[in-house]
Amino acid sequence: MKKTLLTVAGLLFGTAAIADGHQPVLTVYAPDYFGSEWGPGPSIEAAFEERCGCDLQYQTGDLLPRLLLEGARTEADVAIGFNTDVTKRARDSGMFAPHGLDLSPLTLPIDWDDDTFLPFNYGHTAFIYDNTKSDGFTSFEALLDAPDDVRVVIQDPRSSISGLALVLWVNAVYGDEAEAAWTRLAPKIVTVTQGWSESYGLFTDGEADVVLSYTTSPAYHIIAEEDLTKTAAIFEEGHYFMVELAAKLTTTDNPDLADQFMAFILTEDFQTMIPTTNWSFPAALPEAQWPAGFQDLPMPEKVLFYDENEAAALREQAIEAWRSALSQ
């Protein structure tokens, strides 16, 4: 018995000694796309580990549901990849701590003074079309007035963040007339998919002429495929702004490392990795430093945006307008 206890103790202490010899670990929770080898995760990990002398480990999956499930027991030090349209829920959980950073390096098209959620990239919702087959649309009105044989595919606002951004966009443009606008768009909507990938696949397969995506989507085709045929239609009514955010957990057991990572987000090293790994605009990098394919993208003149409280308040009615018009 004594012997067993000694062995167990030896094992425990042995393990502790090994753990001591290891570098400290920073656990970052991120959405699946972020941590995959095609996302920005791996290059960000390498760059941060070079300067922190630590081991950055990602845990990927459904970001907010997972954090809320784990609650105070979570191992996360930092979570990256929130979207403003759901941050209210995250903030209300009280799980996130102020970042304490100077926000003046931000280059967003809107003012940002959130002391907890830090932007790291942004984009706008936009309809993408093939410029060899269509002249595009200069306004939302033009899209609604387009002949009904234009085939549009969108995402479901109940299962997709870009789908939710679309119903908020329609609400921002049309207000009380949102349902009527949806009724005009409905005949052109071939189908509604669960997520962005399915929609975009239908578009690249030729099953749809127009797809709901982001203003930055053409950059992928231009830079990675040298394909200049995909264009984002820029609407004069403006485009809905989508920003992705990071935050530090109050329960982190590595507050210094977590702070260091949050500060790293605003550095040039981090920001220059964003465009061609996340295919979105960097949140804190002057346009002159963007890759050429991004600098040339047509940008919306007007940006529409609901803050998290407005988005939370409008969400239900915006989805209902969509649902009732498309259920006719």
Add this chain to the structure above:
Amino acid sequence: MAQRAVPIIAALIVAGLVIGPVTAVLWRGGGFSALSSADLDALSFTIWQAFWSAIISVVLAVPVARALARRSFFGRSALISVMGAPFILPVIVAILGLLAVFGGRGFLNIVLGPLGVPKLDIYGAHGVILAHVFFNLPLAVRLILQGWLAIPSERFRVAASLGAPVFWVLEWPMLRRIMPGAFAVIFVICLGSFAVALTLGGGPKATTVELAIYQAFKFDFDLSKAASLAVVQLCLGLAAGGAALLLSRGDMIGVGLDRVVQRWDGSCILDGVWIMLAAAFLLAPLMAVLVAGLPGVLDLPPSIWPATLRSLFIALGAVILTMALALPLATKAGEAASLLGISVSGLVLGTGLFLIVQPFVRPSDVALPVTMLVNVLMALPFVLRILRPGVESARDDFGKLGQSLGLSGWTLWRIVYLPRLRRPMGFAAGLTGALAMGDLGVITLFSRPGEGTLPLVMYQLMGAYQMQAAYGAALLLVALSLGLFWAFDKGGRANAVV
């Protein structure tokens, strides 16, 4: 006595693995919550489409299975194997394949358009049912075909020599016994439909309960709502299982010497037409997947191979566990209990398991075992549907003989039952492996980067604009699933003429 305890323990394990996680989610969510009118709309659409999808699948399967049962031709066994493929296709791949044939720019519209046929529009409730029939017709055909092959050839000889109506004397009793179970299992699968219903349904009219669960979980984090809807799914699954038990009447066909069936009835041409129609419907979308995927195979990243290994590990593990649970559960009550597993949303099961394991281990450390376990639960109902008729006939026909010879326990199984069950067991194992291979399932809740499965890597490629490579991954997935299915199925049919 101890032997009688085994099935009870197996049933308790299955019920516990379903009810435990649902209860965990319910408890965490703080009890039940009321359903909104949108939820009730979703519920009624879900039941409606599942009912019609299951009816059509089963009814169409009868002539196809009969044709396959009474005709022998070159390539018949390969055709039966390949026709099973749609059932094991990952949803998103199947949708792409279907759209390549039936879509707005699909093959049919391109060919029929110039002939003046009005444009075919797949999107709508009919599209949902078409897709579900595409998925489930293969399962229905195989289940019913098994019933046909289980009729001893001696019976057909006797019927033929007496000039008796084969259908009413032999086939109808078999169908009455097999069809309700096939209907129930397909009905329950279609209850859980989400992406298919949404994409091909064309919009919010085609909202299912599963979508409402997804929304409650991912956006609202309303666990109470998610769990309440999961309980509704459970009740529907139980009701379907109970109804199938009540309706599934008809006597056993009797003992034979397992000779090859020779048939003298039926129209050769009509059977040929049914086989060709079914093959075209099931194989054309598959060909489209093949064509779309081939160029992408060259773009596959090296990380696809470890992911493939992980998927194979899950698949083989799921096969072993499923078989171990299925053999003792092959009774009426066991089959009904197993329907619990597919009735409930995988998302709720995964969340519940996450809540249960989280106090003890880091969830990502158990990602593969948990994915395997959920796949076992999902496969059990099919496996039991396939195994139970065989196990029961073996028990009824040979059990007493075995006992009179003093055989019992494992020896009885080894000498008498297992050799008789080779065919259904091979089929069931192949199905389990292939399903587990293609399932994205709960891994998204648990995974760590670089430790994904093949379906997860496929989705990651799609999410990173790499559609071409994603289609390549899909092709690899389909080829491996089909290979696994074929290997087990073939193993089960060794020494058999069919």
